[in-house]
Amino acid sequence: MIWMARVLAGPILWGALFSGIYGLHGLGCGLDWPNRETPLGALHPLAMIGAWLLGLALHAALIRWNRALGDARQAMLVRAGNWIGAVASAATLFPVIATSTCG
C-alpha cells in the first residue's frame, strides 16, 4: 500500500493546497487583509501567492523525489499521480496572480 500512497501523494497535495488557499482566501477577506499593507504589497494577495508558490515548490519536490516504484505500470501511475497534482495546482490556483481578491 506504500505504492498507493505514492500514487496519491500528488493529488493529496493538490487537495490540501486547494482547500488551504480557498480557506486562506475566505479568512483574509473576513479579516480585511486586502487593506493591510506590507513592504511587498497588500497582505492578502501576498499570502495567497506565497502559499501557491510554496505549494508548487512542494509539487516539484514530489516530482523529483517521489520516484517510481514497482513494475512499469506501477511506476507509470506514480509519475502520473505526481503530475496530476502539479498540473491541477498550477491550473486551478493560478487565479491568485490573475484576479482581485475579495471583490
Added chain:
Amino acid sequence: MTEDPHAIAPNPPQRALPLHRQMDRIWSDLPGWRGSVASVNHGTIGLRFMATSFLFFSIGGVLAMLIRAQLATRDGAFLDTQLYNQIFTMHGSIMMFLFAIPMLEGLAMWLLPKILGARDMAFPRLGALGYWCYLFGGIIILSSLLFGVAPDGGWFMYVPLSGKTYTPGISADVWLLGVTFVEISAMAAAVEIIVTILRLRAAGMALTRMPLMGWYMLGTAAMMLVGFPPLILGSILLELERAFDWPFFDVLRGGDPMLWQHLFWLFGHPEVYIIFLPAAGVLSTIIPVFARTRILGYGAIVAAIVGLVFLSFGLWVHHMFTVGIPHMALAFFSAASALVAVPTSVQIFAWIGTMWAGRVDLRLPMLHVIGFFATFVMGGLTGVMLAMVPFNWQAHDTHFVVAHLHYVLVGGFVFPMLAGITYWMPMISGRFRVRALGEAAFWLIFLGFHGTFFIMHLTGLLGMPRRVDRYPDNPEWEWLNLVSSIGGMVMSVGFALFVLDIAMQWLFGRRSHRNPWKAQTMDWAMALPAPSYNFASLAGAGRHDASVTLPLARGEGLLPGAPRDRREVLVTEPGTGRPDHVAVLPGNTRLPIWTAAAIGSFFLLMLAGLYWATPLAILLILWAAWQWGGFMGSRRDAEPLAVAPGLALHEHWQMRNTLAYSGTVTLLVADATLYASLLFGVAFLTVIAPNWPPPDSGLGWPVLLTGAAALLMMGLGLVASLLAEAQRAAPPGRLAALAGVAAAGLALLLLAGVAWQFDDPTRHARDALRAALLGYAGFHGVVTLMLALRSLADVRQGRTSAMRRGAAPVWQLFQAFWLGTSALSLGVVALQEIG
C-alpha cells in the same frame, strides 16, 4: 505459509456436481418469504438493490411525465402549483437518492465478487442492512407523496425556503430524515466496496492487474466515503434547526444559509462523478468485449480515475456562481471545472481507441454504449460552457441547466446501465434475450431523450426558468415545450419496452450457454445463471480470467467446497493479492432487517415530532447493534486451514488485520470527514456569517476543566484498550477491559457535565455549534462504551486467548478517534473563549 503466490499448487480435482450441491446448501438463501428476508448473499442483495432502484426509477419517470404534461402548454391546468412543486422535488430526489446511488450500489454488490474472483462481499450483513434501510427510507419518502406532505423545496432543499418559517409542517423533515436514513445504505456500501476490493480479490491478483471495474468502483466508493458525510451533516444540522430551533442557518442569530449550500454541494458535485464512475466501469468492461480486443490505455485510465476522484471535490462552488462569491474564489472553481474535462476525455479517447483498434460487433449492449457517446459528450461540453462564469450567470437556473444535467446523468449513467443490464442479463437469468424488442426500446429511448432535452437547451437560452409550472406571458416557449413533452412520452414508451424485454428474456428466453459474449473477465468463469457461491474453489495465482471455469468448478482452485459447513472466503493482502487468512462470513439471518426496523423507528419518531420517545428507539438500536457482535468471535483456537497443497492459513478470529479492522478504518475515514465538515461549519460561520461575535458565554475555567477531565478519562480508556489486547490471555486483560468500560462511562458523565454548563443552543449559532460538537463527542462515547463492553464480554465468555484478540483492536480505533476529535473540539471552545 507460502510466500510466493505463484508457488500455490492446485487441489486435486473433484466431481463438480456434488461440489456444487455442497456449496449451494451453505450459500443459498433460505426458502419462503421468511427465509428471503434473512438473505445476506451478495447476489440476492445486489439484485434486490437494482430491482428496487428500477422500480423507483419508474416512479420517478411517471413524475417526470406529469411535469412534461403540465409544461406542454403555457397555461397547463394539469397540476396546481403546490403539487407541481412536490412533483419536481420528488422527481429529482427519487432519481438521485432512490435510483442512481442504489443502482450503482446494487451493481457493485452483485458484480464485484464475481469479477474479482471472490465468493461474497466483505460484510454480507452490512449489505443487507443497507438494503433494508434503503427500502424503508424510500417507502417513507414515497409515502409522503400519497399523504400530500411531500417535500416541495427542490431536490437541494435550499434554506431559508426549507426552514421552519417558510416550510412549516413535515414535508422538509421527510426529505431530511428520509434521505439520511437512505444514506446509511450508501455509507455501508462504500465501506463494503472498498474492503472487498482491497481484501477479497483472487489470490495473486495485484491491484494493478485487477479488472478496470475494480478501479472504478474503488474510486466511486472512496468518493462516497468522503462525499456523503457533508450532506449527512447538513441534513442533521437543518433537522436540528427545524426540530429544536438551533440556528445554524438563521442569519439573525449568527447562522448563514450559505453554509447549507456549501455542505450540500460538497456532496452534490462529487455525486455526479459518483454516478458516472461505475457507469464508466461498465463501459470499460463492455467495450473491449464487443470490440474483440483489449482495453487501450489501462494505466492512463487508472490515472484518469485518480484525477477525477480528486478534482471532482474542487468543483462544488460552480453550483453557487450566482450567490455573490468573490471573483477569485469563482476563478478557482471555474478553472477546476474546466480541468476536470481532461481526465474525462482521456477515458473517452481510450474507449474510442479501443473500438478503433478492434472490430466492433454492434450487439444490443453496444447500441446503448453508442447512445452513451452521443449523449454524454454533449453533456460534458455544455458542462464546460457552464463552468465559465459569465455564461453561467446567463444560463443559471434556466432550462439550459436542466438539459445539461439530464445529458450528463442520462448519458453518463442511464445508457451505460442499460448497456450493463443487457450485457449481464444472461448471467442473471441464464437465458438469451428475445430478438428485436431491445433494439426497438433503445431507439425509442434514444430518440425520445434527444427529442426531450436537445431542444430544451434552446428553451433555456430563450430564458425559461426552472421550476415554473406556467408561462402564460411567453408564447415563444410553448412549441419548444410541446416538442419536449412529446419526446418525453416517446422515451417513456421506450423504457416500458425495455422492461418488457427484460421480463420476456427472464420468462421465455432460450437457455444461455456459458460465457455467451466470449468475455475475458472472471465474472463469466461460472455456470449460468450465476450460482449462489460464485466459485466452488477460488482462483489462485496465474490466470484470472474466464478460462478458469472448469478447474474452479472441479475444486482445483483454493479453498474448495464447504467441508466445514461454513461460508469461507480467502482474504488477501491489499496490494499484491497474497493470501493472508480465511474469513468465515455469517450466514442467513434476520438481524439486518430488525436493525433497519429499529433505526427506522427512530426516524419515524423524529418525523412524528415524538422526540421524548426517541431514547426508546435508541435503546432498541443499541440492543440490535449488540446482537451483531454475537457472531464476531470464537471460543476455540483452531489449527490453520488447508487452502491448497502446501498452503494453510489461519481463520480470521486469530488474525489482527481482519476484514472488520479494515472496515473500521474505512468507516473512520468517513467519520473524520463528517467531523471535518463540522469544523468547516464552525470556521465558515465564525469568519463569514453576519451577526458575529456572539453574546458573551460566561463560560470559564470550569467548563474547560470538566472537558479536560473527560479527555483524561478517554486517554485512560485508550491505555485500557491497549492493555486489554496485550494482556488478553491473562487476568489483567479482564481488569483492563473493565477499566475501559469505567473510563468510557466516566468520560460520558463528564461530557454531560460540560453540556450542563453550556449556553442555550437556541441563543446563537456559536452555541448551537458547540452543542453539535458535544453531541458528536457523546455519540462516539456511546459507541466506544459499547465496544469496551463487547471486549469485556469477549474476555468473560472465553472469546480471547493468546491467538484471539476479540473486539479490542476495533475498540482501540474508536477510543483513539473519540479522544482525538474530542480534544480538537475542546480546543475550538477554548479558542473561542480566548478570542
